[in-house]
Amino acid sequence: MKLFEPYQQRSISLRNRIVVSPMCQYSATDGVPDHWHLVHLGSRAVGGAGAVISEATAVSPEGRISAQDTGIWNEAQLEAWKPITAFIAAHGAVPGVQLAHAGRKASVWRPWEGGGSLPADQGAWQTVAPSALPFEHDWHVPQGLDAEGIRKVIADFRAAAVRALQAGFKLIELHGAHGYLLHQFLSPLSNQRTDAYGGSFENRTRLLREVIVAVREVWPAELPLWLRISATDWSEGGWDIDESVRLAGELQALGVDLVDVSSGGLVPHVKIPVGPGYQVPFAARIRQETGMATGAVGLITEPAQADGIIAGGAAEVVLIARASLRDPYFPRRAAQELGASIVAPEQYQRAW
Numbered sequence: 001m002k003l004f005e006p007y008q009q010r011s012i013s014l015r016n017r018i019v020v021s022p023m024c025q026y027s028a029t030d031g032v033p034d035h036w037h038l039v040h041l042g043s044r045a046v047g048g049a050g051a052v053i054s055e056a057t058a059v060s061p062e063g064r065i066s067a068q069d070t071g072i073w074n075e076a077q078l079e080a081w082k083p084i085t086a087f088i089a090a091h092g093a094v095p096g097v098q099l100a101h102a103g104r105k106a107s108v109w110r111p112w113e114g115g116g117s118l119p120a121d122q123g124a125w126q127t128v129a130p131s132a133l134p135f136e137h138d139w140h141v142p143q144g145l146d147a148e149g150i151r152k153v154i155a156d157f158r159a160a161a162v163r164a165l166q167a168g169f170k171l172i173e174l175h176g177a178h179g180y181l182l183h184q185f186l187s188p189l190s191n192q193r194t195d196a197y198g199g200s201f202e203n204r205t206r207l208l209r210e211v212i213v214a215v216r217e218v219w220p221a222e223l224p225l226w227l228r229i230s231a232t233d234w235s236e237g238g239w240d241i242d243e244s245v246r247l248a249g250e251l252q253a254l255g256v257d258l259v260d261v262s263s264g265g266l267v268p269h270v271k272i273p274v275g276p277g278y279q280v281p282f283a284a285r286i287r288q289e290t291g292m293a294t295g296a297v298g299l300i301t302e303p304a305q306a307d308g309i310i311a312g313g314a315a316e317v318v319l320i321a322r323a324s325l326r327d328p329y330f331p332r333r334a335a336q337e338l339g340a341s342i343v344a345p346e347q348y349q350r351a352w
Helices: 035-046 075-090 147-167 181-186 206-218 241-254 280-290 303-311 322-326 330-338 346-351
Strands: 007-009 012-014 018-020 051-058 094-100 171-176 225-230 258-262 294-297 317-320
Touching (some): 018 330, 035 051, 035 075, 051 075, 051 171, 075 094, 075 147, 094 147, 171 206, 206 225, 206 241, 225 241, 241 258, 241 280, 258 280, 322 330
Parallel strands (some): 171 225, 258 294
8 A cells, every 4th residue: 555655755764654744732831842742742653653743833932823832942942842752753753843933823812712813911922924914804913024024034943943953853844834924925915015025926935935945054954844835825816826836846956855735824714615635636736747745635534545645646645634633543543444564562562
């Protein structure tokens, strides 16, 4: 079965093509991961995934989505990640981190607290964006980044990559999707700048390219660098699949090894034709037209479906999100259903 073939990138080998997608837990204190994150991420490594990627991990305090997001902007956070990455690696999975900056979608309540912007008396902070356009009419109005602010964002991503290496991560994914800061620069719907970072395709992609270059300068050549994008905003006049293909064609030269292809998140209340594997065609097109390795994500819930995506050439890996929340041992169940062999930890072998 193709799903259970190893996958080599640079010096790293994934034992299979199943990757646990970054999923925010909104459960950290001051950006520091704790026992929840160890058990959450560690159990999915024990569950047999090829790689386990941590949630959107903020590169700066203002880059958090919520006040309870994990971070990697200081030494306390770095040290707290070390036992987590060590546990993931000890159980056969590649430990990955998604480096992120929420931009105008920062400073919000956790989903189970209703979402939406935090009020001032609940610890709200000033959000930033390419332009002073709120995500929704009743959200914080972000501050448009000036030249110094842009330089800080690039420096924050670079410093976070250095800490990620020190913390034991072997894979970085940059978050350029779902309406967060790097995506906000990509889309004309959120980027109305008239300087070198707005207007043309080249200008709107400039910050992302500069972040990639800065990260690749400090991230070892033997370790892979991935990028998550939203292939389309699902909104007229926004970022679309044609621009995604064009961007992907430029990424290999910058040192990106795989594009994790999602969609949406930039603007609210859009109509998305959600269904099983609804984003897979975007990954397939990028792979076919550019030769860039891709990851497929989005309502991939069944083993045969996941195997078909790899076997059909749409992507090199599948990223499992909600299905992994429901079942940390999804890879083991998938192996059983598909007739593949997967080694259980010694402590669990009597169950196999």
